Amino acid sequence: MSIIQINNLHKTYTDTKVPVKAVNGISLSIEEGEFTAIVGPSGSGKTTFLNLMGGLDTPTEGDILIGDKNIKDLNSRQLIDFRLHHIGFVFQSYNLIPVLTAIENVAFIMELQGIPKKERHQIAMELLKKTGLEGKENYRPGELSGGQQQRVSVARALASKPKFILADEPTANLDSASTEDLLNMMAELNKSENMTFIFSTHDKRVMDKARRIVTIDDGKVVSDV
Amino acid sequence: MKILIIMAWRNLWRNKRRTYITATSVVLALVLALFMRSMQFGSYETMIRAGVNEVGNMQVHDTGYWDNKTIDRAFFTNPALEQKISSLPGVLHMLPHLESFVLASYGDKTKGVQLVGVNPEAEDRQVKISGKITSGSYLRKGQAGLVIGDKIAEYLNINIGDSLVVMGQGYEGTTAVGIYPVTGIAHYVSPQMNNLIVYMDLETLQKLIFPFQPGLLTGISVYCEPGLEDQLLTTIKASVGDHYDVISWKVMLSDMLQSIKLDNLSGMVMLMILYIIVAFGIFSTVLMMTVERRRQFAVMISIGMRKGKLVVTSIFESIFIALIGVVAGLILTTPALMYLYLNPIRMTGEMAAMYESFNQEPLMAFSIAPSIFFSQSLIVLSLALLSAFYPIFYVLRFNVLNALRQ
Secondary structure (H helix, E strand, C coil): CEEEEEEEEEEEECCCCCCEEEEEEEEEEEECCCEEEEECCCCCCHHHHHHHHCCCCCCCEEEEEECCEEHHHCCHHHHHHHHHHHEEEECCCCCCCCCCCHHHHHHHHHHHHCCCHHHHHHHHHHHHHHCCCCCCCCCCHHHCCHHHHHHHHHHHHHHCCCCEEEEECCCCCCCHHHHHHHHHHHHHHHHHHCCEEEEEECCHHHHHHCCEEEEEECCEEEEEC | CHHHHHHHHHHHHHHHHHHHHHHHHHHHHHHHHHHHHHHHHHHHHHHHHHHHHHHCCEEEEECCCCCCCCHHHCEECCHHHHHHHHCCCCEEEEEEEEEEEEEEEECCEEEEEEEEEECHHHHHHHHCCHHHEEEECCCCCCCCCEEEEHHHHHHHCCCCCCEEEEEEECHHHCEEEEEEEEEEEECCCCHHHHHHEEEEEHHHHHHHHCCCCCCEECEEEEEECCCCHHHHHHHHHHHHCCCEEEEEHHHHCHHHHHHHHHHHHHHHHHHHHHHHHHHHHHHHHHHHHHHCCHHHHHHHHHCCCCHHHHHHHHHHHHHHHHHHHHHHHHHHHHHHHHHHHHCCEECCHHHHHHHHHCCCCCEECCCCCHHHHHHHHHHHHHHHHHHCHHHHHHHHCCCHHHHHHC
16 A cells, blocks of 8 residues: 655756756555665755655656545645654754653653653654663663664654655664664564655665665666665 | 744853853943942932922912012911811821021121021921031921021021021011021021021011911922822912912922923933943854854754744844843942942041032932833843844845855
């Protein structure tokens, strides 16, 4: 079942001297439960493509249908709410809230969703356990390693029960062991929870784990295997 | 909401030193402002208390007397009128006065003075003239003696027991001339009083000004319970009718109130400068806290936090900084001001002379009126809220993608 349907997507940046076509006519369908890597050289448009899918940027042309919603039709406030309830994000630099503990970071997104305290605490504990962070609940990001922070970040992304998780180069700042651990954990979550993961990456190890690799160059899909 | 408050509080302590410095600047400003205002209002309260003590909360005069103080606008004692006023609830007591400007001569010197006829015992209970006598003794009822200001004594070179000739206009075209012994020399706070005022027994002065009918008065000072003044002023005005004017101390001491207003204004200007400096201190902290978390804001909006909630967090941060400063400032200042309120500083030497030159008792008094604490704290909190406008605009105009790209 297709959870993301992208039709003839264009994004042109006009705030530069010469207009830049970062995404130039991508059409793509992502099915539920996919473990997909978007790859391509630097400047190929993969981050822009990810931002468009995540509703962080608006397309110049084309449609992004997530479920029955075309996110092009949503205003900025509706987009924020849409992201909160439907999309999970994992960033390259973890980007946890530094003043909150691991469990608070995970529960934070559920608080934004209005989930009662008891329930969100319970869900956050379960997610931290699933991501191998049992016992680290009350550590602040600064007290955790890079790999552990990225695990919290994944737990946070899962906490909102999203339709899919967008991960922008999630392993770029991790060492080999942490990368391996993180990818194994994500693959496990993909399998056990049927959670859809979409990565943008340069990392060969991510590509090796991915079941589908979409290669982008000059804003176009050049291969989809 | 709770998590926003927690985040705001913890954000402050990400850079402890900066928060301490900002809070300290708020504390210093508040301490300075509270001391300054307490001292100002303390001196105003002292001045007003002393003024009202002398003139009463209000005075009853013949119509037009206040604007044209001639002896011909005096009136005769009216027991029914006095009974009517004294029976009003809230009226504490009344002091009748007869005042006339006369020439006072001793030896080859003459000086213009204000003769003030008083009921010696009743006047002393309120105004405590006897406590200001530096030589000789205070007046006694029916005694033909004078209590003169020390500057008058100095000018005329007159001493206790010497006789002073007074000459002026009597009531309705008569001439008032008399000779009375000086029984006491007094030193008042006001140099003007030392130079001008001569107290004497009311009945004796009444006989001097108009010997043909007793009971001549220029005014009756009315003293009332605190807080009832405005209400009583209206009631007394209504009950005395058109033949009398009833004038509040605010009119009688309008010059003093004017100078208080002017002084208050200069104090406010000083405070404004102080608060502008503090406002910039808070603003710079808020600015740094906002700009350094640009990426964090972007991430929070990306994962679904509405900008409004970010704004609320920033407002809480500003309020917390101000609150820390305000609470610490109040804790530091309140006991000290309470002590100074109970133990005002009596000035001596040149400082005392300076106070007296402004017609003030040489006493550095402090006020602990709750309005001072409330208004200054409110100003600091308002400044913090004002500083929060920057993050509000920043967040509302925030470009998430640009921040994420950085």
